[in-house]
Amino acid sequence: MALFGSSEKKPEVKTEFMFDTESTINQSTLAKDIKINGSLESTDYIDFSGHLTGTLKSSTINLKPGSYVKGTITADTITVEGEVDGDIQAKDIYIKSTAKIKGNIRYQNIDIQNGSIINADLFYSS
Amino acid sequence: MDENSTDMDENNTESVGDEIQSTPIDNDSKAVNIGSGVRVDGRIEGAETSDISGTLTGTLKSSNININSKGVFSGDMSGQEITISGSVDGEINSEDYLIVNNSANIKGVIEYASLQVSYGARIQGTLRHRGSVQSYSPVSTDEVKEDEINENHEGDQ
Numbered sequence: 001m002a003l004f005g006s007s008e009k010k011p012e013v014k015t016e017f018m019f020d021t022e023s024t025i026n027q028s029t030l031a032k033d034i035k036i037n038g039s040l041e042s043t044d045y046i047d048f049s050g051h052l053t054g055t056l057k058s059s060t061i062n063l064k065p066g067s068y069v070k071g072t073i074t075a076d077t078i079t080v081e082g083e084v085d086g087d088i089q090a091k092d093i094y095i096k097s098t099a100k101i102k103g104n105i106r107y108q109n110i111d112i113q114n115g116s117i118i119n120a121d122l123f124y125s126s
Numbered sequence: 127m128d129e130n131s132t133d134m135d136e137n138n139t140e141s142v143g144d145e146i147q148s149t150p151i152d153n154d155s156k157a158v159n160i161g162s163g164v165r166v167d168g169r170i171e172g173a174e175t176s177d178i179s180g181t182l183t184g185t186l187k188s189s190n191i192n193i194n195s196k197g198v199f200s201g202d203m204s205g206q207e208i209t210i211s212g213s214v215d216g217e218i219n220s221e222d223y224l225i226v227n228n229s230a231n232i233k234g235v236i237e238y239a240s241l242q243v244s245y246g247a248r249i250q251g252t253l254r255h256r257g258s259v260q261s262y263s264p265v266s267t268d269e270v271k272e273d274e275i276n277e278n279h280e281g282d283q
Binding site for chain 2: 094095109111114115116121122
């Protein structure tokens with residue numbers, strides 16, 4: 001998190017907490033202007049609005065509107081509101097109306113909102 | 127469909143007689159209704175609404191399609207408004223909207239314009255957005271490529 005100090009300056013992020021204790025949760029917010037080539041890993045919660053080419057791994061990932069990820073995304077829970085070109089693997093995947101996805105989706109539970117544009121192969125696994 | 131004809135006739139002879147006297151056809155509802163426990167093999171075309179609670183194998187073309195939770199479909203279906211709550215194995219082609227409910231189990235290729243999937247639904251296969259697909263693989267490009275390949279081969283020989 002220290003890496004992305006600039007984004008932590010936004011105090012409104014804190015209000016999004018829905019957890020009991022702040023201290024036990026690591027939440028990272030990556031702002032729109034962030035561009036990453038490589039891999040990004042976290043054990044808890046990532047709010048991602050930037051551009052990433054590479055791999056993204058966390059427990060919970062929120063890909064915000066305007067975000068772009070080319071590569072592999074792995075998480076327990078993923079919410080996609082941005083654009084993804086690559087592989088998504090998660091237990092729960094929520095695809096929102098603003099999402100645009102190309103590639104492969106591996107999931108246990110999926111929820112798709114209408115308006116999203118998906119050109120992908122879906123793999124269900126129990 | 128023969129399977130539902132008794133049902134449909136009872137419902138429609140009354141309304142046809144009362145309201146649409148100019149129509150010479152007995153049943154003009156263009157509705158297909160396959161009840162649960164009923165098996166149908168074949169091709170259905172020109173239907174307006176299709177309610178499938180039984181098993182249908184083959185081709186289904188209907189502007190409105192409902193595969194209910196007990197319904198089992200295998201084959202190709204195309205329509206404008208499609209709702210899936212049951213089981214589908216094959217191709218789904220929806221021109222307008224496709225709703226996949228949480229009890230649905232789909233295997234195959236889905237082509238859609240607007241798609242809504244409820245949490246819990248199982249989909250195994252390929253999703254294609256109608257608008258995007260056309261821009262991704264224009265026919266002309268393939269033809270050009272084939273021509274180029276042919277020319278190259280000729281050149282080699």
